[in-house]
Amino acid sequence: MNPSYEQAQPWSISQWLNTVAPISLESLRGKVTVLHAFQMLCPGCVSHCIPQAKLIHTAFPSDKVQVIGLHSVFEHHEAMTPVALQAFVHEYRLGFPIGIDQADPADPIPLTMRAYRLQGTPSLILIDKAGYIRLHHFGQIDDLRVGAVIGQLLTE
Amino acid sequence: MNPSYEQAQPWSISQWLNTVAPISLESLRGKVTVLHAFQMLCPGCVSHCIPQAKLIHTAFPSDKVQVIGLHSVFEHHEAMTPVALQAFVHEYRLGFPIGIDQADPADPIPLTMRAYRLQGTPSLILIDKAGYIRLHHFGQIDDLRVGAVIGQLLTE
Amino acid sequence: MNPSYEQAQPWSISQWLNTVAPISLESLRGKVTVLHAFQMLCPGCVSHCIPQAKLIHTAFPSDKVQVIGLHSVFEHHEAMTPVALQAFVHEYRLGFPIGIDQADPADPIPLTMRAYRLQGTPSLILIDKAGYIRLHHFGQIDDLRVGAVIGQLLTE
């Protein structure tokens, strides 16, 4: 493995949706992981990145590519509560597992967001089969480029 | 006035956003009123109808056409709270007045929604200068047809 | 009639498509006329204005609003021939009458384009029931504003 790649940190999740059991990063070794950090009241997430995550979820077999939503609330905490997220997930028909990024009582930035040094939402992180970060993108990125990285990682 | 048109009912609003004072239907006589009923977690509202309401708000002079958002929560009440709506309005940069439809303790349907017999969200109601309902549409409707009705009502 | 409105000039058409007989401006008195000037190889016409013209054609009854396409070729004359336009009209399923603006042997600008002082394509001209020009727009214009003018003219 290229030593310049950074090992993905374990995520800190206070609650999971759309999965019967918590999902650890380690359990995803051997798959390409698409970590899609969003906030439910972030317009760019809703218009572009959530449809992109849904498309990735349906376009690739689940034993090869795993989409994980990460709800990293760093603003409007009182609005984007777990119960509000559940309604959002229901209405937008999101079918992939979503973890609620663990809040930090001392900081508006939640723990995983800080560990991954996310600049904001939306952020897209692609993790290879060995657990290394291969794409770390803040903001919108087009489907073609995301597909190309996923296609490359699938061959490794 | 055509006697077949229905007089618009007064609305029941528990809280206003984007206005320094409550707005009564009576105070809008002489203007065309665009009443845009939505829920902040309704995907069709977010993708189509809220952009349409924003466009109407900017396309016509405010002394001729008044856009009023009506947040008619009839599901996921615990998610679409006033504080959540405030965050939504901030993030989506909505500039027109928005009234929160008065909840009914005995019914999930709020009071204005029931008075106007809305079938759901999004709903668009066009009220003429004399206070009569001239369009009552559930679901999405294209900008061309909405524009044509507004254009007609402006000449009356 | 407001004396400041300009009377629409008769158009000069070398060939008609989608109509059994030529259509004169005079014959449209009593209807709102939507004159949609385009070129078949103009990208903005194809992506925005032709869909808009198709929508107007379907949204209003034909005895009230008449859409007329005007193929005003002022560049690439050798590419946008009548036979090429016929293929275009077939492939894009245009159902409204289209007149080919009469070429001027001495000038790349065709006759109707010059008579109407069009700046280029797309251009949209709305003519009221009495034959006066009420909107004269070069470039794209949104459906809402077009609808509003049509709605107003329909009431006159």
Add this chain to the structure above:
Amino acid sequence: MNPSYEQAQPWSISQWLNTVAPISLESLRGKVTVLHAFQMLCPGCVSHCIPQAKLIHTAFPSDKVQVIGLHSVFEHHEAMTPVALQAFVHEYRLGFPIGIDQADPADPIPLTMRAYRLQGTPSLILIDKAGYIRLHHFGQIDDLRVGAVIGQLLTE
């Protein structure tokens, strides 16, 4: 190489645009080749596939991925002439090389279209670095899936 892959046939081109010299398939060994078959008056090509080809052309370095447009005219031959295509390429600002599929005097289907057994336009063919066909798709296909195949082929 997987023996089940089909070797791409040489193409038959009567005229090239956007290149100073003809481009042979053999000269592209070592690159991923994106062969994008279209007709300039095919609405689905214009709205979806040509923007996709333009995006591929800009998203990947030209020494790794080569986009080739193939103008395979099988209908409206009198409309989609070389001079019309030149105007189209100019107006739509296509920057990648485009070959005009060699017409067959005895058949409306041009030679390359028949050799590649294209069902129509748009068609997308991805050819790997060794000259084998790895994707052969008729109709629209989303950017994510195309990107994934390109990403995979780039690693080979």
